[in-house]
Amino acid sequence: xxxxxxxxxxxxxxxxxxxxxxxxxxxxxxxxxxxxxxxxxxxxxxxxxxxxxxxxxxxxxxxxxxxxxxxxxxxxxxxxxxxxxxxxxxxxxxxxxxxxxxxxxxxxxxxxxxxxxxxxxxxxxxxxxxxxxxxxxxxxxxxxxxxxxxxxxxxxxxxxxxxxxxxxxxxxxxxxxxxxxxxxxxxxxxxxxxxxxxxxxxxxxxxxxxxxxxxxxxxxxxxxxxxxxxxxxxxxxxxxxxxxxxxxxxxxxxx
Numbered sequence: 001x002x003x004x005x006x007x008x009x010x011x012x013x014x015x016x017x018x019x020x021x022x023x024x025x026x027x028x029x030x031x032x033x034x035x036x037x038x039x040x041x042x043x044x045x046x047x048x049x050x051x052x053x054x055x056x057x058x059x060x061x062x063x064x065x066x067x068x069x070x071x072x073x074x075x076x077x078x079x080x081x082x083x084x085x086x087x088x089x090x091x092x093x094x095x096x097x098x099x100x101x102x103x104x105x106x107x108x109x110x111x112x113x114x115x116x117x118x119x120x121x122x123x124x125x126x127x128x129x130x131x132x133x134x135x136x137x138x139x140x141x142x143x144x145x146x147x148x149x150x151x152x153x154x155x156x157x158x159x160x161x162x163x164x165x166x167x168x169x170x171x172x173x174x175x176x177x178x179x180x181x182x183x184x185x186x187x188x189x190x191x192x193x194x195x196x197x198x199x200x201x202x203x204x205x206x207x208x209x210x211x212x213x214x215x216x217x218x219x220x221x222x223x224x225x226x227x228x229x230x231x232x233x234x235x236x237x238x239x240x241x242x243x244x245x246x247x248x249x250x251x252x253x254x255x
Contacts, residue, residue: 022141032141034081041083041141042075044068050145053131054090054124057101061131069138082140088128088221091151092170093162106217107172110179115172117180117213120220128224144225146218146248152197157189173197173210181209201247218251 025033032039044064052059061084068082090103106124107115135142153159155168168174168190175183186207187196198204200211 034139034141037078039079039081039141042068042072042080043083043085050085051087051090052084053086053088053128054104054106055100055102056104056127058099062134065134065138065140068140072139082135082138083143084135084140085143085145086131087145087148088124089148089172091148092166093148093150105172106220107178113177115178117172117178118216125224132224144221146221152195153190153192155190157191158195159192168195168197171197173213180213185209203247215251218248222251 020035022032022034022039025031025038026036027038032041044067052061052064065082065084068084072080072082089106092103104121104124104127105115106120106128107117108119108121109115132142151167151171153168154162154166155171155174158168161167161169163169170177172178173186174188175181175186176188186200190196196205196207197210200207200214202211
């Protein structure tokens with residue numbers, strides 16, 4: 001995702017100078033370049049979770065970034081840059097992370113525990129922007145994963161069921177967990193290879209009530225990411241392994 005976009009608060013296109021953004025390296029597209037300098041992205045160690053945005057009570061991403069930046073400074077090479085992989089929403093996979101004090105999802109949570117997928121949580125948006133700005137200040141490359149397959153295909157009918165409060169059982173798009181649609185629109189059950197969550201696009205089942213909410217989320221991410229002051233990120237749609245990545249990559253920040 002490179003080029004120009006619409007600022008969410010303006011109709012003026014915002015364009016990043018190609019010399020300043022992360023992109024495929026022109027001489028070898030299997031590698032990245034920051035501008036025209038080929039770089040090797042080096043990730044952090046010592047903390048498993050790749051959901052630092054959604055866990056404010058557990059993940060101190062400023063501390064993680066500072067430790068990573070310290071390592072990069074010691075390496076002292078223009079071809080080695082820090083790298084952090086992140087999922088904006090929480091996959092509710094706490095198996096490796098131990099207890100998680102607070103889970104902050106992108107969507108507003110109602111008093112009954114369900115989510116309103118039409119509205120985004122201001123505290124989450126603030127933390128997401130802080131995360132992106134902190135990474136840019138430290139010259140750290142950020143990969144933003146749009147969806148997490150573990151959270152979609154593990155649950156009733158899926159690869160295995162981790163139980164209540166985990167994976168698809170707790171996913172905000174599970175019809176039991178939101179106020180926007182019921183199981184007549186999207187099944188409660190999931191699947192290993194054909195999860196209904198992935199079948200919403202027009203070329204598959206075209207489940208418009210869910211698709212529009214998925215698109216709203218993707219558009220919101222792009223509005224935060226593209227590109228006014230965050231040239232250091234790229235998005236990955238590879239987790240849509242049973243869907244059409246090209247369809248989702250074409251979703252623009254202006255909807």
